[in-house]
Amino acid sequence: MHPMLRIIVLSFLVLSAAAWAAPEPGNDPFIGTWRTNLAKSKYNPGPPPSKPGTVTIEPNGNNGIKVTVVAINAKGEKTVNQYSASYDGKEVPFTQTGPGAVSGQTVTLRRIDANTVERIGYLGGKKLVTEKWVVSKDGKTRTNTQTGMNAQGEFVNNVIVNDRLK
DSSP: OOHHHHHHHHHHHHHHHHHHHSOOTTOOTTOEEEEEOTTTOBOSSOOOOSEEEEEEEEEOSSSEEEEEEEEEOTTSOEEEEEEEEETBOOOEEEEEESTTOOSSEEEEEEEEETTEEEEEEEETTEEEEEEEEEEOTTSSEEEEEEEEEOTTSOEEEEEEEEEEOO
């Protein structure tokens, strides 16, 4: 194959892969409100939450989202987590309120493909939990697999399944 033709073909493949990975504007499958399905979720360490929480993901700018997580722990206490981030892998502040809230956290987001996102949480620059978010092809289920250490220094290996509310 001629070297110039090889460069053109490789460039086309790279651009095609990039276009395939990012959803069309307004069609991000993560956007919406999600409720935790406690029966399908697994928490290690436990105990699981006492009630299902919600995750609200809204568009934010051209390549980003605003995330609000409302969780109810095993004791029935409410925690709210919020941040706005782009899918560019840059650290942004993460706000947490409620019992046991930890300040000084940051997160990064990186889109793997149209239905997969990697989120990494940090505290004081130290990597804590890596999350892999996957939205099912039908768009009805969001699975969040969490591994690493939480802000309290406990090993985490959770699989949290969320059902789309809207």
